[in-house]
Amino acid sequence: MPPTLSNLLEQANEAAKQEDWQLVTQCLEKLAAIPGTGRVESLSVATEEPNRRSPKVNPSSLLHLADQVLEYGDFQQRWEVAKVFPRLGTEAIAPLLEILADPDAEVELQWFAGRILGEFNSPDAIAALIELLQSPEEELSSMAATALAQMGEPAIAALSQQLTDSTSRALAVRSLGKIRNPQIIQPLLSVVGDRDPQVRSEAIAALNSYDDPTHAQVLVESIHDFHASVRREATIGLGLCAMRPSYKNQTEEIYRAIASEIEDLLRERLWDFNPHVAHQAAISLGRVATPKAAACLDEILDSPATPIPLQIYAVRALAWMGTLEALEYLEKALLSREQNGSSPEVIAEIVSLLGRIEVPQLKPKAAQMLIERLNTQPKVKGKDLIRRKQAIASALGYLGQKTSIEPLIQLLGTSEAGVRFHAIAALKQIAPDQAYRQLLELSSQPAASPSLKEGVAVALEEWVKS
Numbered sequence: 001m002p003p004t005l006s007n008l009l010e011q012a013n014e015a016a017k018q019e020d021w022q023l024v025t026q027c028l029e030k031l032a033a034i035p036g037t038g039r040v041e042s043l044s045v046a047t048e049e050p051n052r053r054s055p056k057v058n059p060s061s062l063l064h065l066a067d068q069v070l071e072y073g074d075f076q077q078r079w080e081v082a083k084v085f086p087r088l089g090t091e092a093i094a095p096l097l098e099i100l101a102d103p104d105a106e107v108e109l110q111w112f113a114g115r116i117l118g119e120f121n122s123p124d125a126i127a128a129l130i131e132l133l134q135s136p137e138e139e140l141s142s143m144a145a146t147a148l149a150q151m152g153e154p155a156i157a158a159l160s161q162q163l164t165d166s167t168s169r170a171l172a173v174r175s176l177g178k179i180r181n182p183q184i185i186q187p188l189l190s191v192v193g194d195r196d197p198q199v200r201s202e203a204i205a206a207l208n209s210y211d212d213p214t215h216a217q218v219l220v221e222s223i224h225d226f227h228a229s230v231r232r233e234a235t236i237g238l239g240l241c242a243m244r245p246s247y248k249n250q251t252e253e254i255y256r257a258i259a260s261e262i263e264d265l266l267r268e269r270l271w272d273f274n275p276h277v278a279h280q281a282a283i284s285l286g287r288v289a290t291p292k293a294a295a296c297l298d299e300i301l302d303s304p305a306t307p308i309p310l311q312i313y314a315v316r317a318l319a320w321m322g323t324l325e326a327l328e329y330l331e332k333a334l335l336s337r338e339q340n341g342s343s344p345e346v347i348a349e350i351v352s353l354l355g356r357i358e359v360p361q362l363k364p365k366a367a368q369m370l371i372e373r374l375n376t377q378p379k380v381k382g383k384d385l386i387r388r389k390q391a392i393a394s395a396l397g398y399l400g401q402k403t404s405i406e407p408l409i410q411l412l413g414t415s416e417a418g419v420r421f422h423a424i425a426a427l428k429q430i431a432p433d434q435a436y437r438q439l440l441e442l443s444s445q446p447a448a449s450p451s452l453k454e455g456v457a458v459a460l461e462e463w464v465k466s
Contacts, residue, residue, distance in 0.1 A: 009027075022073075063095065066081050075108065078109075090120065100132065107140065126154065133145060156179060163187055169196070177205060192204060204233040238262055238265060239284025239286075308343060308346065316349070389419045393423045409456070411423040420459070428463075440460070
C-alpha cells in the first residue's frame with residue numbers, strides 16, 4: 001500500500017530531527033505529487049479508519065519542513081525542494097521575503113529564495129525581486145531579472161518604473177526584453193536614446209521581435225550609433241524589418257521611406273570597421289533579398305580588401321536569397337577566384353552552398369555550375385583537389401539533377417577511393433536505377449579507359465551490396 005499522508009508527514013518530521021534533508025525532500029515531493037492536492041491548504045491526512053473524519057494538515061508544518069531544507073540542505077536538495085514551494089500557496093511568500101531581507105543570509109540561499117518567488121504572481125514577490133535588481137551581487141541581480149521576465153505581463157509595470165533608475169535600468173531592460181508581450185514596446189522605446197550603450201543595444205534587440213513602425217525609425221537612426229553593439233542590433237533589425245508583411249505591403253509611411261534607402265543603409269555597414277557589424281550587414285542584405293541588395297554583396301566580393309570571413313558571409317547571404325541574380329553573382333565570384341587561385345575557403349563555401357539551393361527553378365543552373373567546375377583545370381592540387389571533387393560530387397547529389405549522372409560516372413575514373421565513393425553516393429541519391437543501367441552499359445564498352453572501368457566495377461559492387 002502507498003504511504004498515507006500522515007505516514008509521510010511523520011517520516012518527514014523524523015527525518016528532519018535527524019537532519020536527513022534528502023529524505024525530507026523526498027517526502028515533501030511525494031506529498032506534492034498526490035492527486036488532488038494542488039495546494040497545501042487542501043491536503044488532508046488519510047487514516048486507516050475510513051469512518052473517522054480526516055483532520056486537516058497544518059500548512060505551516062509542511063512549510064516549516066520546506067524552509068528547513070532550503071536553509072540547511074545542500075545545493076541539490078535546495079534545487080529539489082524549490083519545486084515544492086509553489087504548491088504551498090501564498091503562505092510560502094513571507095519566509096522567502098525574510099530570507100531576502102536578512103543581510104547575513106548566504107548568497108546561495110537568497111538566490112534560491114528569489115528564484116522561488118518568481119513562481120508567485122504576487123505584488124510582494126514582484127516588489128522584492130525589483131529591489132533585488134539593485135543588489136551588488138551579480139548572481140542575485142541577474143537571477144531577479146530572469147525571475148521577473150518569467151512572470152511575464154504582471155511584472156511589466158513594475159519593471160517599466162525601474163527604467164527611470166540608472167542603477168537598475170540595464171537589468172530592467174534585459175528583463176523586459178525577455179517578456180514576449182507588445183506592452184513592452186513603449187517602455188523600451190523610452191530608453192533607445194539612453195547614454196548607456198548596453199541599454200540602447202538591449203532595448204533595440206528586444207524591439208526587433210516586434211513589427212512596429214516607430215521602432216523602424218529608431219533603427220534608421222541607430223544604425224549610425226557610435227557604439228558597435230548598437231549598430232549591430234540596428235543592422236539586425238533592418239534585415240528583420242524587410243521580411244515582415246507590413247513592410248512588404250508598405251502599410252506605413254515609415255516603411256515606404258525605409259524601403260527607398262534600406263539597401264544603402266546596410267551597404268554602409270558592410271564597410272563597418274567592426275567585423276561583427278559588417279557580418280551582420282551581409283546577413284541582413286540576404287534577408288532584404290532585392291536585386292539591389294544582391295548587387296551590394298557582389299560589390300563587397302569584388303573588392304580585394306574584403307576579409308575572408310566577410311566574403312564567406314556575403315556568399316552565404318547570396319545563396320539564401322534564392323534568386324537568379326544572386327546565383328549569377330555566386331558564379332562570378334567562383335570563376336574569379338578559380339582563375340587567380342585565391343580564397344580556397346570561399347570557393348569551398350560556394351560549392352557547398354550551391355548544393356543546398358532549395359528553389360526548384362534554380363537547381364538546374366546550380367548543377368550546371370558545379371559540372372563546369374569538374375570540366376575545368378583548377379590551380380589546386382593534391383589533397384585540396386581531392387576535397388574539391390568530393391565536395392562537388394556531394395553537392396550534385398543533393399541537387400538531384402539527372403544531368404549530373406554522366407559527369408559523376410566520369411568522376412569514377414579517378415584513382416582516389418574517396419572521390420569514387422562520393423560519386424557513387426551522389427549517383428544513388430539522384431536516380432539509382434538509371435545510374436545502374438548506365439554503369440552496366442559502360443562496363444561492357446571496350447573503348448572505356450582502364451581507370452574508368454575499374455571505377456565502374458567498384459560502383460557496381462556497391463550497388464550489389466546495397
